Amino acid sequence: MNFNKVIFILAFLFCVTLQAQKFETHAVKQGETLESIAKKYQVTPYAILKLNPEVKNGVKANTIVVIPVSEKSQTQPGGNSNIAGPEGNVERFIEHKAKRKETLYSIAKEYNISVDDIKRYNKELYSRQLKRNEIVQIPVFSAVANTGSVPQVREGLVAHRVAPKEGPWRIAYEHGITVDSLKTINPSMKEVLKEGDTLWVPxxxxxxxxxxxxDAYNYYTVLPKEGFYRLKVKLGVTQAEVEALNPEVKTDGLKAGMVIKLPKNKMGELTVNNGQLIEKFSLLDSLNYDQKSTLAIVLPFKLDELNFENIDSNKEKIKRDKLLSVSLDFYTGALMAIDSVKKLGLSLDVKVFDSGANDAKVGQLASSGKLTNVNAIIGPILPSTFNRVSSAVRSSNTPIFAPFSNKGLQMYSNVYQTLPPDDLLREKMLKYIKNNATNKNVIIIADKNNAAIKSKLQALVPGAKVINPIEDKFIRLDEINPFLSSEKENWVVVETNSIPLLTNITGVVNSAQTPEYKITLLTTLKGDAYDSDNISNMHLSNLHFHFPTIDKLSDVNANFSKQFDAKYGTTPNRYATRGFDLTMDVILRLAYNKNLDYVSAKVSETEYVENKFDYKKGLSGGYYNTALYIVKYDNLEIKEAKNDANLNSNILGSTSN
Known part of the structure; x- marks a missing residue:
């Protein structure tokens, strides 16, 4: 027989065997040994070691090991992998103390039983509601004959339904096992879990x-042969800090696959994805050069309105027509990205379409079928025309990226909103304030239109002082001076989008700053009022103004700016830079994997010249970019603000290109 076929058959048989293997978990008791546990379950010590390499130096009490179920042990009474339920015998009871806002339904779901099961053994709950701190008897059923339905419990294991954003590390941590053990129990577990997937857990x-x-800690999965010294070098965390947050480490030591809890500010050069510390991921290191991608760019060039025989007329139209001007700027940046990826050796086909100035034009394009055989679409710009195109390609699930809109979009499953929503900007800035307000003297100034955000700030920073503007028009210097501290840095958080009020506040607060009083100005959302000529940039710079933003200013001496200037004879504006960043990101994601749903789950944050992208699936469908910056004024320049307590809790990887 052909040698390759032999290898294939053996591999196939191994996979089948692995899929058929059944497991139990065992909580190690004081005095137990590897040999005694193996004897109890009628397996060899080697079989246990194979699934739990961390116990090679012996088992320790109060830890959990995965046990392979032998054919012999499976035939013993109670050894079936079957569902548990009300028809089974109750083996024991667990006492559960009801927490605040907990319901019978949530408790039943937690223990994989029904509400009726709980009431049956807590009869007083038939006639009244559950009380806080009440002790509830939770029945644990023995196995009964399998009915053919999906099993809910099997020999010490229960079925766990994956929740949104829940990764293997989180599930392993909650259930007291290593990630490797979770993989062993679930050999068919995919690299990226989806909401609704079912896994076996202890x-x-x-x-x-x-x-x-x-919100309070980061989590890290220990690698093979990784000790305290390596963690100190890699993350800057000491053995004492690790043991203080993870008492089991003090008794059992570090184990490969173990998930440990760490302080927020101890992360080294790693990045964070939903609380998990991981190595940074580079798209440039993971490209598939053998596949060709097709990208469509749809922008309102309004070619029907241009006179190609009269250049001066066209120049005037571009100056007057803001939408056309933005489209052309964006397109120049996109062309720079296309040139760059072709120099990398990627195979790319780009189709460019004019969405025109009205719905009729884009309607013709949407119904023409020209957009059906592409891997991704960028544009159109306006929400109304974008929605028309996204609806047309919805049936083919073609990914479509909205370049400038974060309002008015129909969030179909194929839609990518590339601008973070305003609510997210505020949420991240609130987190920044909460994480960094320790030892700060916080003063809140908000008009009546921002009463809700004022209340949130007061809840986040207990003890913050509040100044209510007089008739929502102005504040006086003698109102803020009594609140200032000479011992702490003063943080003045301003919430208004009124130009007259903002002009007054920035002037008064700037006047209050003296060598004795250090003042920083902040806002959770920088509105259009800040762009007014009435607002002094000098005042904002003096006050080191902090705010959240979707992009940051790049250095005019950066490579992109120099190359753009060499090609077009001018420096790129923010629209051209966004055209480069967004187009580059979409192309590199396609070159990594054309299934952009998978890419969003696997890669997440990527960063380019002025923009970064981290797409998360929304509850109602579609993807939202959750990546943003917290920036500050510094000597009339805008720079990224350093965060003392890591903000980016939803980041999987970062690619600087």
């Missing part, structure tokens, strides 16, 4: 699950 009583607190 049974852990709800109150005993280890909570994941991504």
């Amino acid at each position: 049974f852990v009583a709800g109150n005993n699950k280890k909570p994941v607190e991504v």
